Amino acid sequence: MKVISPFTVSVVIPTYRPGEEFEKLIERLMQQSLLPDEILIVNTDREQFAFPEEKLPGRSRVIHIAPEEFDHGGTRAMAVEKTSGDIIVFMTQDAVPADRKMLEYLTECFEDPLVGAAYARQIPKKGCSALELYTRKYNYGLESYVRSAEDIPVYGIRTFFCSDVCAAWRRSAYEDAGGFETRTLFNEDMILAGHLLQKNWKIAYCSMARVIHSHNYTGIQQLRRNFDLGVSQAQHEDVFGNVRSEGEGIRLVRKTAAWLILHGRIHLLPELIWQSGCKFAGYRLGKAYRKIPAPVIRRLTSNRAWWKKNGAQGTEEEKTVKE
Numbered sequence: 001m002k003v004i005s006p007f008t009v010s011v012v013i014p015t016y017r018p019g020e021e022f023e024k025l026i027e028r029l030m031q032q033s034l035l036p037d038e039i040l041i042v043n044t045d046r047e048q049f050a051f052p053e054e055k056l057p058g059r060s061r062v063i064h065i066a067p068e069e070f071d072h073g074g075t076r077a078m079a080v081e082k083t084s085g086d087i088i089v090f091m092t093q094d095a096v097p098a099d100r101k102m103l104e105y106l107t108e109c110f111e112d113p114l115v116g117a118a119y120a121r122q123i124p125k126k127g128c129s130a131l132e133l134y135t136r137k138y139n140y141g142l143e144s145y146v147r148s149a150e151d152i153p154v155y156g157i158r159t160f161f162c163s164d165v166c167a168a169w170r171r172s173a174y175e176d177a178g179g180f181e182t183r184t185l186f187n188e189d190m191i192l193a194g195h196l197l198q199k200n201w202k203i204a205y206c207s208m209a210r211v212i213h214s215h216n217y218t219g220i221q222q223l224r225r226n227f228d229l230g231v232s233q234a235q236h237e238d239v240f241g242n243v244r245s246e247g248e249g250i251r252l253v254r255k256t257a258a259w260l261i262l263h264g265r266i267h268l269l270p271e272l273i274w275q276s277g278c279k280f281a282g283y284r285l286g287k288a289y290r291k292i293p294a295p296v297i298r299r300l301t302s303n304r305a306w307w308k309k310n311g312a313q314g315t316e317e318e319k320t321v322k323e
Contacts, residue, residue: 003034005107010085011036013093014075016044021094028097030057034104042079044070068305073184086171090164098123098210105209106168116173116201117193120166120209128214130268134256136214144207149197157243160193160203166211173201185306187232194239219275223282224302230286
């Protein structure tokens with residue numbers, strides 16, 4: 001049964017060489033109990049958009065941008081300007097709705113007039129590693145909740161945890177908080193969530209809205225992702241300056257180790273130590289990126305193109321990172 005929402009809903013999906021998961025994502029979006037009013041696909045690299053546009057539903061549009069134009073925040077900010085929905089749902093090309101009620105459940109969160117953003121639960125794919133499986137369980141639990149700035153003393157950085165793998169933003173709240181930063185290496189979702197809290201909006205986690213999404217990253221991939229994470233936090237002291245991330249990371253390591261022991265997977269403890277060490281090293285290096293030479297930054301980041309465009313200090317004025 002199709003439902004009618006008091007909100008109009010736009011779905012935005014940035015893509016880069018989309019594959020089978022993207023096709024499944026589009027198929028399941030059009031099977032939702034609450035259909036999106038429009039789907040905007042922002043594709044990076046026109047030459048590699050192998051998905052036949054004739055397979056896309058009538059309510060969808062595709063915008064092509066060059067790879068060097070992509071920016072985690074800027075590209076999404078541009079997309080918002082090209083949509084009209086009261087609610088803008090951002091998804092990644094490999095996040096597949098787990099059932100037909102994902103959009104319905106996510107949109108219901110906005111019946112609370114103070115909720116400015118809501119994000120979905122991510123459940124692991126088949127073949128997900130044990131470490132990633134527990135990380136998903138830890139970050140995306142069974143219990144839904146709504147948090148405000150008043151919760152920061154209790155939950156710290158998790159108060160404004162949010163993920164654009166599948167996250168919905170109320171347009172009026174988005175505009176009130178200033179929207180996505182237009183030059184962002186990483187973490188655009190939590191930066192905006194932090195700004196929402198500063199404007200007295202709330203962030204909702206909806207465990208009933210589920211998408212299938214996980215990655216089996218190597219230690220080096222974790223290092224690079226966490227380097228970019230550390231950079232983003234260092235560049236946005238207004239959001240992250242008064243909260244610490246390290247304690248949350250240590251808590252996750254301890255709980256993962258206990259879970260591995262409990263489930264007879266002690267042999268995975270060395271891998272946990274290695275991956276955790278890579279995450280911590282990447283994060284600390286990212287926080288100190290202003291002291292790191294440009295050639296080293298190129299080796300540490302997962303997005304060299306961004307640094308080439310924005311410079312060694314991540315600014316348009318200091319374009320000193322060159323190939």
